[in-house]
Amino acid sequence: MNWFRLIADELSLTLRDSSTRLLLLGSVALYAFFYPYPYSPEVQTHVPVAVVDLDHSSLSRQLIRMAGAGDRVRVARRTATLAEAKALCSAGEVQGILLVPEGFQGKVLKGEKAEVGVWSEALSFFTYRQVATGLLTASKTLSAGIEIKRLRAAGLGGEAAFAAMDPLPLQIVQLFNPAGGYGTYVVPLVFALILQQTLLMGVGMVAGARSEAGDSAWFSAGPGLFGAVSMVSAKLAAYLLLYSIHALAYFGVLHRFYDFVERGAVFEMALMMALFLAAVILFALTLSVLFPHRETSLFVLIGTSMPAIFLSGISWPVEALPAWLRAASLVIPSTAGIDGFLRVSTMGAGLGDVAGDVTILLGLTLVYFITATWVFYKKGRE
Structure with a gap:
């Protein structure tokens, strides 16, 4: 044939x-x-989070604004207690929690170590990454700004203060997946x-x-x-x-x-x-x-x-x-x-x-x- x-x-x-x-x-x-x-959206954006502000200070409000300013998370709810925030997370209304403890601003002004709490839903690695990265980035950015102000107050110039704060700046280039997207x-x-x-x-x-x-x-x-x-x-x-x-x-x-x-x-x-x-x-x-x-x-x-x-x-x-x-x-x-x-x-x-x-x-x-x-x-x- x-x-x-x-x-x-x-x-x-x-x-x-x-x-x-x-x-x-x-x-x-x-x-x-x-x-x-x-x-097709490539990455998950504006993940809803709940904020528990127990400090009620100008610095805590600045941190919350910075957290919601990016595209990773959005402040969907504000609660008075951590228990309320966890209940919202269990109900699926939010997928992460930012806790600003009482005395946060006072510790920062005294030069003491101040901490914030971050909780994230871990059922999805992508949600966890967005919440953790978004909230931790806001915290680190606020911390860096405070440290630079202290260095400048100590007599260092602007560029010297930035260099002292970040002596070895790291630039990350994602060669084959520029958006870092899952798709x-x-x-x-x-x-x-x-x-x-x-x-x-x-x-x-x-x-x-x-x-x-x-x-x-x-x-x-x-x-x-x-x-x-x-x-x-x-x-x-x-x-x-x-x-x-x-x-x-x-x-x-x-x-x-x-x-x-x-x-x-x-x-x-x-x-x-x-x-x-x-x-x-x-x-x-x-x-x-x-x-x-x-x-x-x-x-x-x-x-x-x-x-x-x-x-x-x-x-x-x-x-x-x-x-x-x-x-x-x-x-x-x-x-x-x-x-x-x-x-x-x-x-x-x-x-x-x-x-x-x-x-x-x-x-x-x-x-x-x-x-x-x-x-x-x-x-x-x-």
């Missing part, structure tokens, strides 16, 4: 089935718009994982449906090993064509729509994505013989999404994983694929900089092509 006809038949078979069409086209399209949208960090990673998981389940559904129908011709284009090679390569080309369109939509169109960071060269990004998709497709074809029914791949593979997220370094740094687990995770294409592609696209790395990931993906592509050909050959003989 003509090789290009095999490609056309595979695409026709995939898109003709409503369930497979929904998974390979519908779910990818839905994820494209509904997953990134909640993260810029996580959405491109999850996009790549969506491509992998939908491919694995989609190919498994097609294989399961063909097995149910007793269609052994899906596994071989002819007798012998050559027939299996022809079929595997045709299916690889078919799904690579389909998912190249998805990848272009994800990393070409939506990246620009949501204004995510993109520093990589187009050719190098395309090559990394092609290697990643090829490894995933061949991995899916290798696994496809394990699914005797249409729904089997969904039940088996849907639970692998969370481990894949964990092993890819999205939720936990891979450097902190045990060595054996890091080594085992390399059999999953997303481990090297996500790392390499994101380094190229987000950090502007060249192919030489991600040579390790490229080598792993090339190795996986070769190994899974061999395994897919072997299982298709065995299945075709049956």
Whole structure:
């Protein structure tokens, strides 16, 4: 059978089935718009906090004004006691508390150490970071201003006072995520994982449906090993064509729509994505013989999404994983694929900089092509 006809038949078979069409086209399209949208603000701003001012002094009021002047937190409620503020936090009306103790201004004027209390909801690390950073920044800014006034009163000039207060100023530059946003960090990673998981389940559904129908011709284009090679390569080309369109939509169109960071060269990004998709497709074809029914791949593979997220370094740094687990995770294409592609696209790395990931993906592509050909050959003989 003509090789290009095999490609056309595979695409026709995939898109003709409503369930497979929904998974390979519908779910990818839905994820494209509904997953990134909640993260479009990038960072959480104006987190509501309660203030307990037990000092009622001009300095405590200045601290409260400074706390609410930034975009991290906003003073939503003022309470007379800490117990009232904690009750508001428990009820979900506020997500943090600033306590200014009695005698705060008096201690500052005497040159004694004065403290303020900060409580933050820790259910969300991002909320905790915004509350803690916002309130502590206000406290440190007020403290620095008071110290500079003392130094100037002691006879130091303005610049000398600033230098004495901060002798080694630190300038932090966030190279690859200027806004420090969660969306810029996580959405491109999850996009790549969506491509992998939908491919694995989609190919498994097609294989399961063909097995149910007793269609052994899906596994071989002819007798012998050559027939299996022809079929595997045709299916690889078919799904690579389909998912190249998805990848272009994800990393070409939506990246620009949501204004995510993109520093990589187009050719190098395309090559990394092609290697990643090829490894995933061949991995899916290798696994496809394990699914005797249409729904089997969904039940088996849907639970692998969370481990894949964990092993890819999205939720936990891979450097902190045990060595054996890091080594085992390399059999999953997303481990090297996500790392390499994101380094190229987000950090502007060249192919030489991600040579390790490229080598792993090339190795996986070769190994899974061999395994897919072997299982298709065995299945075709049956």
